[in-house]
């Protein structure tokens with residue numbers, strides 16, 4: 001398998017790694033992808049996946065979501081669902097039987113209850129009924145995670161499992177159950193050990209028993225052993241000569257105090273004398289992890305465990321000994337500036353507890369071999385990824401989920417601001433999602449605490465192009481209104497599904513903020529809206545999108561005094577979502593109040609009584625008077 005590449009490209013689907021392999025190289029992986037090399041024209045063949053050796057080659061691959069997950073479309077199942085819905089819902093959906101080398105899981109599985117017809121019962125809240133000739137199907141439109149109550153309620157019915165695109169609230173069974181799904185491939189322990197630790201490839205022998213084909217790595221390790229033996233032999237001979245030489249010199253010369261003291265100093269700084277001093281200690285109230293433990297949890301920072309990279313380091317997936325799944329951020333270099341950033345991030349995060357902020361479980365100490373941060377693992381990718389990245393698929397992020405994302409992000413930012421903290425790098429790549437599409441705002445690496453008595457902090461510009469506050473860029477002055485500006489860009493991304501910067505757009509439209517402001521001023525918001533959201537077909541969705549665009553326009557004002565505060569943004573979003581003008585009484589305490597760090601200035605009552613943000617001078621669908629409040633139209 002020396003000829004096996006570490007990864008391969010499959011047309012527009014991107015890069016795949018083991019256990020996937022091109023059908024042309026079946027020995028290089030466990031799951032074959034067909035027609036990867038057919039990319040010559042736009043109507044190239046759809047790529048197909050073959051889950052079993054000699055099995056059906058029927059499932060179309062839509063994309064790769066994470067290193068071990070693919071998004072697929074089962075055309076046969078789709079046809080059966082459309083043509084004979086009841087027949088297809090009569091039995092569980094099943095995938096080919098698992099191999100001893102790996103198992104395949106459907107990421108979003110939904111449960112349906114198939115009950116005898118005519119059960120005259122009052123069905124639980126959120127549940128819907130779909131009637132067939134011989135039976136009725138009941139399902140939870142919200143697919144709430146706690147099924148215990150439902151299972152006892154439907155105890156006389158059978159439970160069936162089907163794939164779903166995501167967990168969406170739906171009354172239509174044909175969008176709830178879906179032929180589009182994400183498959184996750186998990187290697188067996190033996191195979192995982194073989195591939196990730198021994199550098200081998202997993203194989204089955206004639207009797208379908210596992211063996212690890214590590215022939216090349218064995219050959220390499222034999223050569224290595226021989227080399228090591230040779231080096232060790234030479235070292236022993238050289239050491240013997242040096243020792244004999246020294247003994248002879250001592251015998252013939254007076255003692256040398258300088259030599260002795262240098263020797264002692266060297267011993268004092270030998271790092272190996274204290275190999276793992278940090279394990280189990282606590283720093284700023286958070287646990288310190290030992291480097292070794294994290295090395296083990298991430299399989300020695302194996303490339304296959306890499307979740308992504310940012311400006312400060314690389315993030316790896318890991319599993320701790322106690323079973324917790326974690327994201328370990330490994331900072332690039334151990335120099336002073338980064339140590340400062342690291343400690344800053346640790347200090348801030350330990351003091352922040354909010355349901356929409358990523359939790360920090362712990363870190364290694366500043367004296368450790370390497371600086372590592374251990375975060376809760378948030379499994380469902382970033383908002384950027386769902387909007388215009390690897391996970392983007394038409395219609396999978398309906399408007400009401402985007403609204404929820406906007407509100408939860410605003411809630412996390414309002415909380416940070418109420419704790420006198422500026423995020424500094426608000427962007428859709430820093431908004432992570434759980435499997436239920438709840439927000440976890442991440443990456444406080446650029447945050448700085450600022451004292452109560454100053455209105456800005458003067459510091460070098462940091463942040464990401466496309467989201468940068470234009471005033472901050474000019475004056476190097478940072479206030480919480482810089483986060484509000486960036487959040488305005490996030491709102492426009494949620495409305496349009498376009499990236500904040502796109503070099504392929506016309507030069508005046510490279511920045512989404514400029515494009516958005518231009519379209520709003522031209523009364524052409526409709527041209528910007530992602531056409532899968534129902535802007536033209538659903539009046540309620542249109543009302544919300546128009547109001548959110550109006551709010552985004554205010555966030556994008558060039559002059560920061562004209563921008564609303566994050567509290568105001570949150571309240572307006574909640575009002576837009578509910579359609580209720582008098583929302584003040586419904587603001588939940590935890591939405592903004594910092595529970596562990598109440599600011600002395602914080603007056604909750606005053607906050608709740610605050611009037612709502614006045615609406616814009618004109619509706620965004622009207623022509624905007626550019627003189628009154630013109631946001632930044634340049635980068």
Ligand SMILES: Nc1ncnc2c1ncn2[C@@H]1O[C@H](COP(=O)(O)OP(=O)(O)OP(=O)(O)O)[C@@H](O)[C@H]1O
Nearest residue numbers: 307308309310311312315327375376377378429443
């Ligand atoms: N807690 C986490 N759980 C799951 N994945 C994570 C977590 N934190 C980060 N990631 C993944 O790692 C990637 C890199 O994260 P990181 O914060 O280092 O950089 P970034 O936000 O992409 O860039 P920048 O350095 O500009 O902020 C993210 O895009 C995300 O996919």
